[in-house]
Amino acid sequence: MRLTLPLTIGATVVLFAAAACGGGQPEVAPAPDPDSIAREQARRDSIAAAQARADSIRRAQEEADRLARQRTADSLAAVRRENEAVMEMISRRLHFDFDRSVIRPGQDTEVLEQKLAILQANAGLRLEITGHCDERGTDEYNMALGMRRAVSAKQFLVDRGIDEARITVRSRGEEQPLDSGHNEEAWQLNRRDEFRVTAGGGSLKRPGM
Amino acid sequence: MIGPSDRAVWRCGAGSALLALLLVSVLQSIPARLSAQDPVEQGVRLGITYTPGMRPGMLVLGGPQRERLDSVRTIIQRDLEFSDRFEMIYLPGGDSLILGVGPAPDSVVNPGTADVFVNYSLYEALGADYAVSVLEEYDSTLSVNLYDVAGEAVRTSARIDPLGVSSLDFRMAAHRAADAIVRAATGEPGYAASQVLFVSRGRLYSVDSDGANTRLVSPPEADTFSPAWSPDSRSFAHTELSEDGWGTIVVQDRVTGRRRTVTPTTEYLNLSPDFSPDGGTLVFSRGWDEGTQLFSYNLAQDCCLQRLTVGRLSDNLSPAFSPDGRRIAFESNRVGLAQIYIMSADGTDQELFAPYDYGVTGDSHSPAWSPDGLNLAFHRTVAGSPQIFVMGVRGRSVRQLTSAGRNEDPTWAPDGRHLAYKSNRTGAEQIWVIDIETGRVRQLTRLGQTRMPSWSPSITESNQP
Numbered sequence: 198m199r200l201t202l203p204l205t206i207g208a209t210v211v212l213f214a215a216a217a218c219g220g221g222q223p224e225v226a227p228a229p230d231p232d233s234i235a236r237e238q239a240r241r242d243s244i245a246a247a248q249a250r251a252d253s254i255r256r257a258q259e260e261a262d263r264l265a266r267q268r269t270a271d272s273l274a275a276v277r278r279e280n281e282a283v284m285e286m287i288s289r290r291l292h293f294d295f296d297r298s299v300i301r302p303g304q305d306t307e308v309l310e311q312k313l314a315i316l317q318a319n320a321g322l323r324l325e326i327t328g329h330c331d332e333r334g335t336d337e338y339n340m341a342l343g344m345r346r347a348v349s350a351k352q353f354l355v356d357r358g359i360d361e362a363r364i365t366v367r368s369r370g371e372e373q374p375l376d377s378g379h380n381e382e383a384w385q386l387n388r389r390d391e392f393r394v395t396a397g398g399g400s401l402k403r404p405g406m
Numbered sequence: 407m408i409g410p411s412d413r414a415v416w417r418c419g420a421g422s423a424l425l426a427l428l429l430v431s432v433l434q435s436i437p438a439r440l441s442a443q444d445p446v447e448q449g450v451r452l453g454i455t456y457t458p459g460m461r462p463g464m465l466v467l468g469g470p471q472r473e474r475l476d477s478v479r480t481i482i483q484r485d486l487e488f489s490d491r492f493e494m495i496y497l498p499g500g501d502s503l504i505l506g507v508g509p510a511p512d513s514v515v516n517p518g519t520a521d522v523f524v525n526y527s528l529y530e531a532l533g534a535d536y537a538v539s540v541l542e543e544y545d546s547t548l549s550v551n552l553y554d555v556a557g558e559a560v561r562t563s564a565r566i567d568p569l570g571v572s573s574l575d576f577r578m579a580a581h582r583a584a585d586a587i588v589r590a591a592t593g594e595p596g597y598a599a600s601q602v603l604f605v606s607r608g609r610l611y612s613v614d615s616d617g618a619n620t621r622l623v624s625p626p627e628a629d630t631f632s633p634a635w636s637p638d639s640r641s642f643a644h645t646e647l648s649e650d651g652w653g654t655i656v657v658q659d660r661v662t663g664r665r666r667t668v669t670p671t672t673e674y675l676n677l678s679p680d681f682s683p684d685g686g687t688l689v690f691s692r693g694w695d696e697g698t699q700l701f702s703y704n705l706a707q708d709c710c711l712q713r714l715t716v717g718r719l720s721d722n723l724s725p726a727f728s729p730d731g732r733r734i735a736f737e738s739n740r741v742g743l744a745q746i747y748i749m750s751a752d753g754t755d756q757e758l759f760a761p762y763d764y765g766v767t768g769d770s771h772s773p774a775w776s777p778d779g780l781n782l783a784f785h786r787t788v789a790g791s792p793q794i795f796v797m798g799v800r801g802r803s804v805r806q807l808t809s810a811g812r813n814e815d816p817t818w819a820p821d822g823r824h825l826a827y828k829s830n831r832t833g834a835e836q837i838w839v840i841d842i843e844t845g846r847v848r849q850l851t852r853l854g855q856t857r858m859p860s861w862s863p864s865i866t867e868s869n870q871p
Binding site: 296325327335336337338340341342344345348351361366367368369372 | 737
């Protein structure tokens with residue numbers, strides 16, 4: 198039995214194929230039949246029409262897909278732009294007076310208030326704050342001073358309700374100057390806190406949205 | 407090779423000839439100069455600056471010109487010069503070459519140095535209180551001999567065995583001989599057999615006390631910081647900074663290079679380590695959310711991290727054990743500007759150490775205790791520039807040592823009389839050495855952007871693993 202069934206199926210397929218071939222043979226002397234020509238034409242027309250309909254549907258579908266993709270891309274870009282804008286805000290540096298770690302009221306507290314709002318609007322956001330110094334001062338003392346600068350920015354945020362576990366502090370002392378010059382302009386630029394997002398930076402919401 | 411018989415011939419022949427030449431060339435001019443007190447010729451300091459009760463005159467004798475002997479002579483002469491304890495006597499031209507210890511005039515020569523002819527009266531005439539010879543012995547060792555000119559006797563003799571030692575060991579053996587000379591002549595320790603660690607562009611290097619033999623000792627990719635020697639000079643601790651902003655303290659063996667991470671320092675920013683005098687405890691500063699605070703850790707038992715300072719948002723760093731191990735000096739900015747404090751080794755009894763006038767004295771950093779425990783060196787800002795100071799621990803009197811350029815991070819030589827420190831007095835930051843008695847300075851390093859020097863104790867062990 199196990200062998201018989203496949204053989205039967207195989208034989209059937211062969212016979213069927215032979216019949217089909219026979220049917221496709223050109224007729225010996227076909228007489229032109231106007232009806233059949235018209236029917237054939239109608240058949241072709243209907244196929245063409247169906248084809249056209251299908252094409253138009255396909256094109257419409259493609260257009261719709263393209264538009265959908267575009268919309269997605271646009272909205273992704275918008276999100277990305279939004280993200281970048283928020284990222285730009287969150288990474289904005291803070292600067293310090295010589296040998297000081299206090300946050301200067303005014304522009305510097307505004308910079309931190311902005312970060313505070315972003316942290317409040319994005320609960321998954323985590324930050325790393327790294328303090329830096331200018332080249333003056335002892336190498337080791339500057340490591341400590343950089344740490345104090347990072348801690349003082351963190352404290353500002355924690356005092357206003359941010360969970361301290363969301364913020365880590367680091368110091369690079371005078372090891373990574375932004376400007377390698379040896380003048381007050383360079384020093385001022387180098388005395389800074391840098392802010393880096395360590396988690397939750399994927400789709401940041403603007404504060405107040 | 408020169409055999410004993412050849413040597414005898416050499417000593418009888420060439421030696422006598424050289425000696426004769428010496429006596430003619432030197433003696434004919436010296437007495438006149440000394441008596442008439444003529445202006446001193448270029449490069450000649452014959453008895454002019456020598457004053458009894460001040461620095462004794464020291465003459466390093468020439469001798470047979472052989473590469474090894476000459477290099478030992480050069481090393482020892484420079485070490486004695488750098489000790490700043492002697493009035494070094496240099497002779498013009500090639501005279502010093504023939505001023506050597508020669509054979510006894512009667513040519514009775516036995517092995518060893520006892521029978522060689524030492525021309526004490528000549529050395530005395532040159533203003534020398536001591537003379538040093540470097541000789542090759544029959545067993546191929548070198549002897550470094552100190553002659554007491556007034557007492558007409560050999561004061562000490564150090565041996566250097568050049569066989570089977572590396573060139574590094576050979577240099578260090580010569581430095582040890584120089585230290586033996588200093589000790590025998592003055593009763594004070596020398597510092598020649600020692601090295602200074604320093605950081606240059608993130609890499610850790612060592613250099614011998616005479617400025618020779620600069621070597622990279624950290625892995626080439628490491629970002630190193632704040633080195634500190636162990637009290638037996640067998641190993642050193644230092645911080646390795648990581649990309650994520652943490653600093654881990656590593657103890658590395660000077661000879662084998664074997665490295666050990668100090669267990670609790672794999673997180674946070676751990677810096678400025680210092681060993682207790684018994685080597686069993688490490689104190690260091692740690693920076694994190696609570697500022698920078700001092701901790702101690704029991705290295706011997708690999709346990710027991712202990713916090714020594716408190717005070718949120720005050721920095722406490724750069725600890726320095728007193729040589730008796732009972733106290734720790736450190737810097738703290740607890741009252742505003744950083745100043746030098748002291749506490750017991752367990753963190754109790756913290757108080758201000760180096761006096762200052764509030765609002766007048768500049769910030770003070772990087773205390774370092776002298777090996778004899780009598781002095782504390784540190785740097786303090788004067789008119790905007792850091793300068794090196796030394797404080798007598800007992801009377802707490804403070805003395806400023808430097809004034810040219812910015813001078814920071816002092817570290818004591820094993821003789822307790824010299825300090826190495828970072829200075830930009832020539833423009834670039836380099837490590838310099840100052841003699842705190844005379845104020846004489848010399849540049850120790852030549853690499854770019856050098857900083858954070860740490861001077862080893864005397865290195866008495868071989869460099870061989």
